[in-house]
Structures are given as structure tokens and as C-alpha cells.
Amino acid sequence: xxxxxxxxxxxxxxxxxxxxxxxxxxxxxxxxxxxxxxxxxxxxxxxxxxxxxxxxxxxxxxxxxxxxxxxxxxxxxxxxxxxxxxxxxxxxxxxxxxxxxxxx
Numbered sequence: 001x002x003x004x005x006x007x008x009x010x011x012x013x014x015x016x017x018x019x020x021x022x023x024x025x026x027x028x029x030x031x032x033x034x035x036x037x038x039x040x041x042x043x044x045x046x047x048x049x050x051x052x053x054x055x056x057x058x059x060x061x062x063x064x065x066x067x068x069x070x071x072x073x074x075x076x077x078x079x080x081x082x083x084x085x086x087x088x089x090x091x092x093x094x095x096x097x098x099x100x101x102x103x104x
Contacts, residue, residue: 003045003048003080003081003083003084003085004083004084004085005041005044005045005084005085005087006084006085006086006087007087008086008087008088008089010088010089011076011077011087011088011089011090014089014090014091015037015090018033018074018090018092019033019034032071033069033072033074036069036070036071036072037069037074037076037090039070040067040068040069040070040076041076041085041087043067044067044076044078044085045085048065048080048085049065049080050067051065051066051067051076051078052065052066052067053065054066054077054101056101056102058102061101061102061104063079063080064077064078064079064088064101065077065078065079065080066078069090073092073093073094074090074091074092074093075090075091075093075097076089076090077089077090077091077101088104089101089104
């Protein structure tokens with residue numbers, strides 16, 4: 001089954017913010033992050049269950065998965081849907097991930 005990748009507005013903002021942070025310090029690293037992020041998303045599309053399940057007590061977050069972007073302290077948080085991989089956040093590991101995700 002072929003799935004499409006959907007990215008929430010919050011995830012788009014996460015990506016833009018992190019790329020901006022990296023680009024201000026080293027534009028080449030920002031380009032590498034974007035490349036690695038695309039590769040991670042391609043991998044998720046081909047193997048959606050590869051990410052680990054995010055533990056939560058909220059029933060509406062059951063099934064949320066996380067997959068780390070190679071060489072960066074960043075994870076993609078996503079749901080596997082019948083026709084899509086739905087990326088809801090892309091978060092740096094230094095952030096309070098649990099609180100951010102509980103506020104979805």
C-alpha cells in the first residue's frame with residue numbers, strides 16, 4: 001500500500017524553527033538536516049511501524065510513534081493512518097517533549 005506524507009502546521013513550524021537555528025550557525029548543517037529529515041520521512045513511508053510507540057495515557061494519542069532523524073537530536077512524531085503517515089511534531093530532544101505532546 002502506498003501512503004502519502006502529511007505534515008501538520010505545528011510540525012512545519014518545528015522544522016522551520018530548527019532549520020533557522022542551524023542555518024544561523026552553519027548553513028551546510030541546516031542543509032544536511034533537511035536532507036536527513038527527508039530520508040527519515042521516506043523511510044517512514046516505506047516502513048511505517050519502524051518508529052517506537054510513544055507511551056501515553058491519553059486515548060487520542062494511542063498509536064503515536066517516534067523516529068529519530070539520523071545524526072541530529074531530533075525526532076519525528078507521527079501516526080500511521082490507512083492512507084498516510086501523519087507527522088504531528090518534529091521536536092528537538094532538548095525540548096520538554098512529554099509536555100509538548102500532551103498539549104496536542
